[in-house]
Amino acid sequence: MKVSFNDGSIREYQDGTTLFQMIKDACPELTKKALGACFNGRKSDLSTAINEDGALDIFTFEDDGGREVYRHSSAHAMAQAVMRLFPGTRLAIGPAIEKGFYYDFDSEHAFGPEDFIRIEDEIKKIIKEDIPIVRKEVSRDEALKMFRDMEEQYKVELIEGLPEDAVISLYEQGDFVDLCAGPHLSSTGKLKNIKLMSVAGAYWRGSEDNKMLQRIYATSFPEKAMLDDYLYKLEEAKKRDHRKLGRELGLFVLLDEGPGFPFFLPKGMVLRNSLERFWREVHDEAGYMEIRTPIILNRELWERSGHWDKYRDNMYFTVIDEEDYAVKPMNCPGGMLIYKQGLHSYRELPMRMAEMGLVHRHELSGVLHGLMRVRAFTQDDAHIFMLPSQISAEIKGVIDLIDKVYTMFGFPYHLELSTRPENSMGSEEQWEIATNALKQALDEKGLPYKINEGDGAFYGPKIDFHLRDSLDRTWQCGTIQLDMQMPERFDLTYIGEDGERHRPVMIHRVVYGSFERFIGILTEHFAGAFPTWLAPVQARVIPITERHLEYAQKVHDILKDAGIRVEIDARSEKVGYKIREGQLQKIPYLLVVGDKEAESDSVAVRHRKDGDLGARPLYDFVGDIQQEISSRANK
RNA sequence: GCCGAUGUGGCUCAGAGGCAGAGCAGCUGAUUCGUAAUCAGCAGGUCGGCGGUUCGAAUCCGCCCAUCGGCUCCA
Numbered sequence: 004m005k006v007s008f009n010d011g012s013i014r015e016y017q018d019g020t021t022l023f024q025m026i027k028d029a030c031p032e033l034t035k036k037a038l039g040a041c042f043n044g045r046k047s048d049l050s051t052a053i054n055e056d057g058a059l060d061i062f063t064f065e066d067d068g069g070r071e072v073y074r075h076s077s078a079h080a081m082a083q084a085v086m087r088l089f090p091g092t093r094l095a096i097g098p099a100i101e102k103g104f105y106y107d108f109d110s111e112h113a114f115g116p117e118d119f120i121r122i123e124d125e126i127k128k129i130i131k132e133d134i135p136i137v138r139k140e141v142s143r144d145e146a147l148k149m150f151r152d153m154e155e156q157y158k159v160e161l162i163e164g165l166p167e168d169a170v171i172s173l174y175e176q177g178d179f180v181d182l183c184a185g186p187h188l189s190s191t192g193k194l195k196n197i198k199l200m201s202v203a204g205a206y207w208r209g210s211e212d213n214k215m216l217q218r219i220y221a222t223s224f225p226e227k228a229m230l231d232d233y234l235y236k237l238e239e240a241k242k243r244d245h246r247k248l249g250r251e252l253g254l255f256v257l258l259d260e261g262p263g264f265p266f267f268l269p270k271g272m273v274l275r276n277s278l279e280r281f282w283r284e285v286h287d288e289a290g291y292m293e294i295r296t297p298i299i300l301n302r303e304l305w306e307r308s309g310h311w312d313k314y315r316d317n318m319y320f321t322v323i324d325e326e327d328y329a330v331k332p333m334n335c336p337g338g339m340l341i342y343k344q345g346l347h348s349y350r351e352l353p354m355r356m357a358e359m360g361l362v363h364r365h366e367l368s369g370v371l372h373g374l375m376r377v378r379a380f381t382q383d384d385a386h387i388f389m390l391p392s393q394i395s396a397e398i399k400g401v402i403d404l405i406d407k408v409y410t411m412f413g414f415p416y417h418l419e420l421s422t423r424p425e426n427s428m429g430s431e432e433q434w435e436i437a438t439n440a441l442k443q444a445l446d447e448k449g450l451p452y453k454i455n456e457g458d459g460a461f462y463g464p465k466i467d468f469h470l471r472d473s474l475d476r477t478w479q480c481g482t483i484q485l486d487m488q489m490p491e492r493f494d495l496t497y498i499g500e501d502g503e504r505h506r507p508v509m510i511h512r513v514v515y516g517s518f519e520r521f522i523g524i525l526t527e528h529f530a531g532a533f534p535t536w537l538a539p540v541q542a543r544v545i546p547i548t549e550r551h552l553e554y555a556q557k558v559h560d561i562l563k564d565a566g567i568r569v570e571i572d573a574r575s576e577k578v579g580y581k582i583r584e585g586q587l588q589k590i591p592y593l594l595v596v597g598d599k600e601a602e603s604d605s606v607a608v609r610h611r612k613d614g615d616l617g618a619r620p621l622y623d624f625v626g627d628i629q630q631e632i633s634s635r636a637n638k
Numbered sequence: 639g640c641c642g643a644u645g646u647g648g649c650u651c652a653g654a655g656g657c658a659g660a661g662c663a664g665c666u667g668a669u670u671c672g673u674a675a676u677c678a679g680c681a682g683g684u685c686g687g688c689g690g691u692u693c694g695a696a697u698c699c700g701c702c703c704a705u706c707g708g709c710u711c712c713a
Binding site for chain 1: 639640641642643648649668669670671672673674675676686703704705706707708709710711712713
């Protein structure tokens with residue numbers, strides 16, 4: 004028996020050699036005691052698997068690879084259980100994913116949570132049966148015949164899609180067999196703690212034109228404590244949901260009267276206005292000019308921009324004086340028209356025109372999601388017109404700007420590069436130049452990125468910045484799109500050094516993405532406890548009794564004059580009650596005032612995270628909070 | 639748009655053919671209190687909408703709308 008280790012070494016063992024001996028052999032530096040501890044304490048964390056050569060692999064769950072094997076074998080066990088309970092079900096695919104695994108089934112029976120317990124019980128039986136998992140390699144014809152006989156048409160389709168010379172392997176565990184490249188655990192007995200999470204529809208092969216299958220999502224861990232920890236974190240994460248916090252903190256509402264059209268409440272507007280102010284400041288520094296273009300423009304414009312042709316399904320229309328108009332789904336055409344006012348010299352370029360543009364897009368009803376995916380949103384857009392020689396520097400400038408903003412909020416992000424989609428405008432050559440320009444900028448910055456083939460905008464390729472929400476779903480926020488189509492379509496020109504007209508290149512870009520989505524991400528990131536500079540209410544004065552109202556009012560007025568967003572809780576409630584309310588509202592500072600404070604012109608400061616900080620002279624506190632706000636401390 | 643689930647006062651939820659309920663929030667009054675819930679009273683709902691079955695529907699059936707979890711699509 005060949006055994007390969009994580010360090011890459013491969014050793015030959017006699018059959019029947021124990022795992023203990025193998026590990027001891029691989030890690031001679033470990034004392035016997037340490038080895039014992041390793042087995043006793045975290046025994047289940049070490050597992051064996053049949054690898055792609057049919058040899059044995061030893062891994063730990065902590066490795067990405069080991070975890071994937073564990074989850075993938077869990078998926079097979081779940082599929083086996085489903086097949087036992089619901090004969091006639093057809094199998095599609097069942098991979099491991101970041102937080103667990105899923106398996107897609109085609110079944111007459113609609114799976115629901117009430118089936119989960121039965122399926123989990125059957126999985127437990129399969130684990131208890133400790134069925135050896137066996138790898139077999141078969142010829143293409145054998146595999147096709149077998150799955151045809153079993154009427155597993157999805158497996159047949161998968162095999163037909165494999166290259167001629169592909170090695171076809173099967174993994175067999177008792178009454179269950181699956182087409183699979185592996186690797187897998189050496190037996191079902193090594194599995195533990197498999198929990199079914201949810202069921203959802205998913206198209207076969209991810210295409211809307213195919214049949215919709217039933218996808219059961221589940222997860223698994225080698226130790227119960229790990230599963231409990233995961234479920235606990237999931238519950239905690241739900242408390243950060245911006246839809247829940249948005250209601251609790253009075254930031255925004257979504258109503259049946261306008262699905263996907265958010266209403267911003269006074270506190271939400273304060274937050275939003277702070278973001279706008281910050282945005283204007285950074286853009287002014289970065290050399291942008293601000294413009295504003297109309298929301299409704301005529302049909303001719305949208306035909307010229309290509310939106311009428313390529314984007315119509317997502318647009319809202321109206322008729323004015325018997326002429327067709329459309330509500331803008333993007334800001335660029337308006338920006339083009341502004342550029343076209345008058346002649347431009349090469350000396351004016353790059354010209355950076357920013358616009359907080361309200362756009363409307365008719366998104367499918369099923370995709371709406373709080374503030375993250377809406378039908379009306381304001382993009383913090385900008386269009387940069389430039390000479391071809393300025394492309395690289397401008398792209399890098401935008402990357403730096405986005406990085407600066409995200410870093411300041413403390414957001415981790417990742418990058419994706421999207422290339423030419425099917426439904427696109429322009430020549431192959433133009434797309435190649437544009438795509439390479441983006442790639443080059445990323446490479447020169449030394450930034451890692453993922454490529455999304457065919458995911459670009461219809462007018463050009465793009466670099467997307469993705470941020471994560473509380474449940475680790477990622478949302479595209481910032482984007483940089485290089486466009487060689489619009490300048491052509493709108494016949495944009497500049498006068499070059501040679502006195503001739505030339506075609507400028509254009510970048511579309513957003514930093515926040517949209518105010519709506521960004522506020523959603525921001526809310527979840529901070530769990531509603533926004534840094535003081537963003538907090539809708541920055542301080543709340545809490546008089547201990549009615550006797551202290553007068554002094555409280557004085558504190559309030561002084562803070563307000565100092566530019567602090569402050570309010571008084573004048574209700575005749577106990578201090579504890581008011582503190583609780585203030586904490587739940589995540590107000591950064593609660594200022595308790597009673598006799599002591601009134602006598603000494605001070606406030607008893609309570610910070611929402613640090614708790615009671617004791618009394619401070621009022622003017623010292625004012626200075627501190629002003630400093631904290633003006634520095635935009637991420638506290 | 640597709641698959642599945644859900645929809646009862648502002649919020650969180652109970653009620654599963656026979657009088658629409660609780661807690662919190664709100665209002666009124668009492669209490670005047672030192673760092674996460676003071677007490678009492680009052681008020682508040684065409685049970686998402688429309689239609690059907692029934693002597694009788696929040697409850698059963700159908701259609702629609704919205705929301706939630708995914709898929710597809712996207713800032």
